[in-house]
C-alpha cells in the first residue's frame with residue numbers, strides 16, 4: 001500500500017517536498033481505518049501533520065476505497081516538540097545592544113530579516129527550515145540547501161538566518177559569503193601564500209552561509225577547498241547553509257562528492273509565489289516604504305509580475321517614481337505605460353529605439369549608425385540591436401541596415417551577448433527594463 005501511496009504522491013508533489021518529507025517517512029500499520037505514518041524527527045512530523053495529512057489521506061482513500069484517518073508519529077517515539085512554524089516572535093533588531101560584544105556581521109542586509117519575509121505556499125518549507133536552522137543550528141538540517149529561481153528570496157532567507165542567529169547568540173561567528181567572494185578570497189590567498197589563514201578563517205565559522213553556489217561549477221580548486229571547509233564544519237557540528245538557483249545534481253561540472261554533501265541535509269525549494277502572496281509582498285513592502293497604494297494598483301502589479309519578486313518590487317518602485325514625477329493620480333490607467341509586464345514588448349519603430357538609446361547613453365544617432373568602435377558607442381549599439389530585435393519584427397539584416405549597414409552576424413552576436421549578460425548582470429537588466437519602458441511609452445503616445 002505504502003509504495004502505491006508514494007507513487008501517487010511523487011506525481012502530486014514537487015520533488016524536494018517529496019524527497020524531504022514523504023520519502024523519509026514510512027507507514028507502520030493500517031488498522032481500523034487508521035494509517036500510522038512514521039517520520040524520522042518531530043519537525044517532519046509537525047510538517048506532515050500541518051501540510052500533507054489531507055493530501056495523504058485523499059490518496060490512501062483513493063487507493064483502498066474508503067476514508068482513513070492518518071496518524072503521524074516520530075520513529076523513535078520522541079514526544080511532540082513545540083515547533084513554531086510561522087509567526088515568529090523575532091527578537092527585536094537591536095543594533096546597539098550593549099550586551100552584544102560583536103557587532104552584527106556587516107555583510108548582512110538589514111532588510112533581509114524573517115519579519116520582512118512574507119510566507120506563502122511557495123516558500124513555506126524553505127522558511128520553516130530556515131527558521132529551524134536559525135533556532136538550532138547544526139542539528140537536523142545540515143546542510144540546509146535553499147533552492148529556487150532568481151529573485152525568489154534565497155538570499156533574503158539565508159541572511160535572515162544570520163540575523164536571527166546573531167540576535168540570540170551574538171558571540172557566534174556568522175559568515176555570509178557569496179561563492180564568488182569565497183573563490184576570490186581563495187585565489188588571493190594562494191597568490192599571497194596565505195592559504196593557511198584563509199582556511200582558518202572559514203573553518204572557524206559557527207554558521208556559514210554560502211550564496212549562489214551554482215557559480216562554483218567547473219572551478220576545481222574552489223570545489224576542492226570548499227569540500228574540506230564543508231567537512232571540517234560539518235564534522236564539528238557547525239551549520240552550513242547553501243543557496244542555489246538549481247538542485248545540486250543540476251549544477252554542471254560539480255564534483256560528485258560535493259553534490260552528495262549538498263544533498264545530505266535538507267533541500268528546501270522556493271517556487272514562484274501565487275497571486276495572493278505577491279499581493280501580500282507588495283503590501284508589506286509598501287508599508288515599510290510608507291507608501292499608500294490603492295488595492296487595484298497592487299493587484300495590477302501583482303498580476304503582471306509573476307515569477308520574480310525582485311522584479312515585482314522593482315515595478316512597485318517604478319510605479320511610485322513615475323507617479324511622483326508625472327504628477328498624475330495613482331491609478332491603473334496611469335501606470336499602464338510603465339508597468340507593462342516584464343517581457344511584454346510593444347511593437348515599436350527603429351526611430352523610437354535609436355532615439356531612446358541615444359538619449360540613455362548620451363550619444364548621437366549618427367554615432368550609433370557610424371563605424372566608431374569606441375567602447376561606449378559599441379556597447380550602446382549592441383544594446384540597441386538587442387532592443388530592436390525585441391521591439392520590432394525586423395529581420396537581422398534589416399536591423400543591421402538600421403545601424404548604418406552592419407552585418408547580420410554582428411547583430412546576431414550582439415543580441416546573444418546582451419541576452420546572456422542580462423541574466424547575470426542585474427545592472428544591465430535594470431538598464432534594459434528602463435529602456436524598454438521608455439520605448440513602450442514613446443510607442444504608445
Ligand code: ADP
Nearest residue numbers: 116117118150151152153154155156281309310
Ligand atoms: P534570490 O537570492 O533568490 O535571487 P533575493 O533573496 O535577493 O532573491 O530576493 C529578491 C528581493 O525580493 C529582495 O529584495 C527580497 O527582500 C524580496 N523578497 C523575496 N522573497 C520575499 C518574500 N517572501 N517576502 C518579502 N520579500 C521577498
Ligand code: MG
Nearest residue numbers: 154155156211
Ligand atoms: Mg541571491
